[in-house]
Amino acid sequence: MTLADFFAAAQPFLQGRSAVDDLKTLGHTPSPDADLAMYPWLVAWDQARILAELVPTVRTWVELAGLDWDALVRAYVADHPPEGHSVPHVGAHLADWLAGHREREPRLPAGIEALADFTWTAFLARTAPDDGPDLDRRVFVRHYATDPRIANRTLTSGEVPGPTDAVTLVVYRDETTGAARACTAGLVTVAVLLAHGGHALTGALDLPSDTLATERARLQNRGVLPHDAPTGAGERT
């Protein structure tokens, strides 16, 4: 047995795609089957734990819908095997996957993909690198068919909330506190963010300067934009 043989057999074994007996064909081991089987079990257990810590309310919704969290995680990880060094990035594709998975599992609660995306986006905003253009890294505009902020109601009601109207949110890191926050966004919000990012507002997005100034002040008060933010390059003054 070469080391390459071992790794070739180890990958499907660890991902639960082959059995202990397949691994044992490589050579002798004094370990009983149950000890070897610990490893794929540990990998799967850890993936379920990591995602439960990353998106705890998504897990609560899954279980309130009568679905098995561990089984759902197994199906997700089979489609999106974890990569890279960052543990939370195990959940990077969860929202899109949940949206696609609904065709196979109609019991998934309405809005669960929005909740997963909102939670993931808040993590990205909270941990975004400090260098580089701030809006590119710590401010995200998201449109949701159901407002994910209703997730908090689960904590008091113990039920999955029903669907709401669609909402567009700015998910961002408040640099004063370091916390991830969200506020509603509209066309003017997007215009102000674009202008702050140095994008020229052309005739296609020709908004009155006082409207832009009012929205910029709101975003400054919310901590989306710094208080010393200059008027955007594309704004009329």
Next chain:
Amino acid sequence: MSAPTGVGIGLRPGFAEPLLAGDRSVDFLEIVPENFVGRGGLDRRLLMRCADRWPILAHGVSVSLGGPDPLDVAWLAALKDLLDALEVPFYTDHLCFTSVGGFQSHELLPLPECDEAVAHVAARIREVRDRLDRPVAVENIAQYAVMPGSTLGREAFVHAVCEAADCGLLLDVNNVYVNARNGGTDPSADLLRLPLHRAVQLHVAGHEIHHGRVLDTHGAPVSDAVIELARLALHHVPGRVPVLLERDTHLPPVGEVLDEADDLRTALFPARARGAA
């Protein structure tokens, strides 16, 4: 960048703010760099403030020193930047593999204990050392099975790798105990077969028993047996090495972890603890 001594704790989520706000004594803090590399925000700011007050050690979990995939050199470069910023004197990771074929398991997986694996992992440890521009030490892992193709034995494998890589040993005392209990061997004898002369740091942690198997959970107070084993280790390691109290699951408030660290300091370094009182 000299290495700290004494007893430290892991900088776990939620620990930094109460640590910075208080006046409790701790000899050093250890971070998992994967929680900070490439990230900013409040956690990063708090880490830098902690680094102003306490020495920082870094203990990685994902370099996959024994793995088959090419080392992630871009990530190692970002890791080096972090270690430089924190003035970390040496870097530690695990003698294992964590990823294979691009699949990141986020588990510490044992290698076949064979000569080919010794050469393979030693070469990668040397490359990591060169890329990080600082000494590297490897941790003996908790191991629940012996992989096929193993010929050397657990402690001999650790010994051979450390010699071939000319690297340090992060001696995890709890892992020695867990492996011995599960394998029915004598923990003291197993400990003394490790390359203790290369030890640069000790890890001490609690374990839990599930279905008759001892698991390295870092989720319970350190047992008396592990403290005894740590005392034995300290008689055989060179000089005064830092000792980390690991706590990762069932995480109590930082004050309780500091209490346990104080108890551990008294147990392992009674003269120093008396001097500090």
